[in-house]
Amino acid sequence: MMDRMYISPAYEVVRDAARCTTCRLCEQQCANGVHAFDVRTGRMTADNGRCVNCHRCVCMCPTHALKIVRSDDVYPENANWDAQTVNEVYRQADSGGVLLSSMGNPKPQPIFWDRLLINASQVTNPSIDPLREPMETRLFLGKRTAKIERDKNGKLKNTLAPGLTLEVPILFSAMSYGSISYNAHACLARAAEELGTYYNTGEGGLHRDFYRYSRNTIVQVASGRFGVFKDYLGKAAAIEIKMGQGAKPGIGGHLPGMKLTADVSETRMIPQGTDAISPAPHHDIYSIEDLRQLVCSLKEATEYRKPVIVKVAAVHNAAAIASGIARSGADIIAIDGYRGGTGAAPTRIRDNVGIPIELALAQVDQRLRDEGIRDEVSLIAGGSIRSSADVVKAIALGADACYIGTAALLALGCHLCRSCHTGLCNWGIATQRPELVARLDPDVGSRRLVNLVTAWKREIQEMMGGMGINSIEALRGNRLMLRGVGLTDRELDILGVRYAGENM
């Protein structure tokens, strides 16, 4: 019996010998050590077993001599036991370990965004041409519970709660320094500033170099409280309490000591090389009353000048949980669906725990409306928003704005190889190795992020114009702008959406 089961490589590197000039750039670019130069034959070789299919070599090869294909090595065909499932059993039998994966759930479960269609005006209530007419994508996040009060001169008093102003209904979601690189954070911070939106530090603290982006920074407070101190809270436009994450609801985080470089340690405010463990729950929060206490202490610490966001994973009782959060004093609720990304999560949790954001969002919005507390909070939906159409659909289902994480990383070069947990990201994103981080140029990266969000904004404006809506806030919760296809009555009921072809 074998001590360790041989698992054949999932991918094969195909090299066109006629094109390859043996410039060895692929070898230099691959931190996984796939490519090598064979001095004997004068040719390049590839160790397929090391390939994670990140496409760095394919993109960099000056003669386009490379492609990566799925291996056609097969196990006996079995619809119940697919190769991935079999290999996972082997890995666990070899190691006794919990399976660890990265990025969002890749399983072929239904994607409700793709079963929702957007309305457009025809003849009556004509569509609006966004090239000619003003089309407002600016919005505000926070409580809308201001009362009209006047001073003795009859002037309106400002009773507005602190909030966030976004020029576009898209924010960059929480990704910690440690899980992603310094340069990746630089890209996100700069792009957020240029776009008039916000990026989120995640739970790894805030590097002092980025204090200058404080007007566009959301800082996170998670169970480990890494890097949380007065200056950190002070250098934020808003504070997010992380109760949960869509990729791993109900469990904590663990940044292994090897990723705790000197710089990351400084930001997290823990010694270099130690494990950074975030307990699964906040052990001082076992109830909505306890949550309220953290919300209030953060507001006290920042003199009531900053909105507080509470982020939760989309789970079965999302609506009841959101109702509690709306009563906790929080200004904004962020709901993260089960397809949300992560730098590392147990595979079983990532792929099996939580519910789709579409269903959770629709239920949360409806519950808050039914209870008359929708104006107590704004809603941010995330996990996963893949395009401007997803943004429009999310807003029509009840979101005020959307978090994007995976899409932002794609803009920076990520090819979804889902190997973030190895710390060897060839694109300089999910790594702390200086030579890899240097590959991500903040000038280029921030420009690509600005390009992406600007393009989405134009598309959002065109879809709004088509619907005859000229302000993004008028689309919020406007579910009559959506119709479903290929959905059951039960699904339509939960989404609060009619079937395509049904009239108003």
Added chain:
Amino acid sequence: MRTIDAEGMDYAQLNAQVRSCEEEEICITRCIGQRYIGTGLSGRRIVVDGTPGNALGAYLDGATIRVNGNVQEATGDTMNAGVIAVAGSAGDATGYAMRGGRIFVEGNVGYRCGIHIKAYRENRPAIVIGGRAGSFLGEYQAGGTIIVLGLHTDGRPIVGNFCGTGMHGGEIFLRCEHVPPRLPAQVRAERIASLPAEAASLVQEWCAAFGRDARELLSSAYIRLTPDSNNPYRQMYIAN
């Protein structure tokens, strides 16, 4: 010194007065349950007569707080620097995730004291408890020092269950003869004849804060708890 009478005062009002007070020394009298006193404060010395509410000294950043009475839950939450001395007992989740500074409690603490405290550079958080601690003391402890002196007289164990679960740094000293039962596997316990210098000076500080005699406390044997150096977490995972 400025005196603030907290009788009938809302916490936000009280804390706004503390924040805006320009004097270094502040005395809060007739305190009854007001929360978040001294949040994030530095450069002040506050004396509280009465019973402050939850989250006293949260994110404290260098201020000194003395309480003549008991305190409630979450005292010194995410504290960064400073000293909180409680001439009484403290409730649950005392010193949650503190990174620096010192908390001295004359009496007992409730459940979940010192969870996830961590050291960083010159910041070495410390909690010294005069009596006993409830369950989950030092859970997920990542650094710093917790000392339990066991001066309580109610005959109950010096710590409750699950002391040091998930501990991966720092140390806990318990002034008792025997290793407490039901310690988690990743915690190593050893009997030491006397406290190391740094811990001993913390005990002296505790004694100075409450007018106690340090001699007996310093000549006692202690049980020292530290994380087992074979890191159990890293071995739990296999890349998939």
